[in-house]
Amino acid sequence: MDQAVEQTNEEREESPDWHDIGDEPKQPKNNILHYGHSHFWSVDGEVEDQSLWCELPDIIMEQIFSYLNISQRYNASMVCKRWNSAFYLPYVWHVFHFDDHTLTRRRFNYYSGWQHTLDHLRAQLCLGTVGRFFQHLVFTPMANFYNMYEFMNMISFYAEQQDSESCPVRGISRNIKALKYVFPCKYLSGDEEEATQEHPLYGTGGKLLDAVKRLMGNLRNLRSLELTDLMLDNSEASTLLDDVCCECCQTLRILSISNLTKRQCTLLHVGAFINLQILVIGPQNLGEDAIEMLSHTPLKHLHITQTTLTPSTAKSLSPKCWQAVARRSPNLQVHLSLETKSEKALLWQEKAPVNSICVNSPLCKVSFSFLSVRT
Incomplete structure (x- = not known):
């Protein structure tokens, strides 16, 4: 029995899955590209000099990241430490677009199947980390009004609680200079061009309109x-x-x-x-x-x-x-x-x-x- 336990421990120690993070990296497999140190990359086990993408100045990194959506920015931030720091640069979040898939998670609905619903924890972490950098807030036409309604109310709530010491998100509304809101009324009617003639035309209203008015009232600049x-x-x-x-x-x-x-x-x-x-x-x-x-x-x-x-x-x-x-x-x-x-x-x-x-x-x-x- 003791010999079997010792043999199992030896196998675990020899397995590469048990190496600590600070140990030497694993040997890459053949014909596969692996990223190692931030300034080098290896192909077939040979280490060569990497291009100087990681040494780009902040102003260029901000321009590159500003063209990506949130998931693409996150994936780019995993390349190296330099790109990870560029993820938090102010101009990267100068314009924030909110659509059907922004800060959402998949959730099964018995009547509608799988849907993307707003993840409130993820939205709070996003607003608390980079929300103070928002200057242009854009709400593109979307089908899920619940996500839009909840996100607008989150921004309004944090803006109204700025003077409170327990507010987890600060500076969210002070720097927003532009607000763009496009309502998808033509898509809801079923026909974009004949909406005003044969099909009923739906406009915004109710609680969603109240959320828009509340948000505009809290953006004082x-x-x-x-x-x-x-x-x-x-x-x-x-x-x-x-x-x-x-x-x-x-x-x-x-x-x-x-x-x-x-x-x-x-x-x-x-x-x-x-x-x-x-x-x-x-x-x-x-x-x-x-x-x-x-x-x-x-x-x-x-x-x-x-x-x-x-x-x-x-x-x-x-x-x-x-x-x-x-x-x-x-x-x-x-x-x-x-x-x-x-x-x-x-x-x-x-x-x-x-x-x-x-x-x-x-x-x-x-x-x-x-x-x-x-x-």
Whole structure:
């Protein structure tokens, strides 16, 4: 019995699986590439000099890592210690994209099968480690609204608890300068191009809209805000930007609210940002009262955009209104754009200081006679 135990111990000691981490590395197998020391690599047992990728300066490493998603960044950080340190550089996390697979784990649902659900522990560790480096927060169109709702509330909760000593995540909202939120309303309708005609068009609302408003209210240093395809009711849109006007009336420089409502609804909030430079808005949300308020701001570029989702009830402003705007704001430039695959006419703003026209449609044409008559 004792001899059998001694023999088993000897076999374990001779096995390479029992070597300590600090011991010499194992001999690589033939025809397989193995990474050893951070400055060398071995092929077929021969050690040769490695390329100088690990000696790149921080500014280049930041640029390389910024093009990768989170999982790719993690895999790259496992190459060597130098790349692992680059994983935590500030510019790497300058822009944070959140989608269906960000900070999630697979979970089986009896009705829907396997799904990717938000891992709250992993999300907390991410926000606590690199969350203070976020400057641009982007929510891409996704099908899992629960993950988006939970992640928005996590950021809002940590932003509201910044003054608490027990807060595990600090500085998460102070450095965020830009927020982009695109709602997938066209995907939910079942047909991207016929959503406004035959299929019902779904917009955001309810608890998800409350999470968006809560998040915007906690980002007090916003310089750029982009809300696309929310397709709200008029009652919901009238209070959407209340907190943003209170917190960012002086800091906001770029505002994009394309397809914010389903029907005609003038938004006066756009005139409350006294330092606004660029405004992108649909014709259904631009009225004479709003354009008069904008004429008293240093606004330089006004983009009036039309898409497939633009309601047919949208109307142009009166020439008298545009003439008054041109007198009060001589540096204002108006840009008209139309992007659709269906037949739709471009809403021309007569007497407006139009600087450019962009039409992206196979069925719509703009002739020179059309421009000469109206300029």
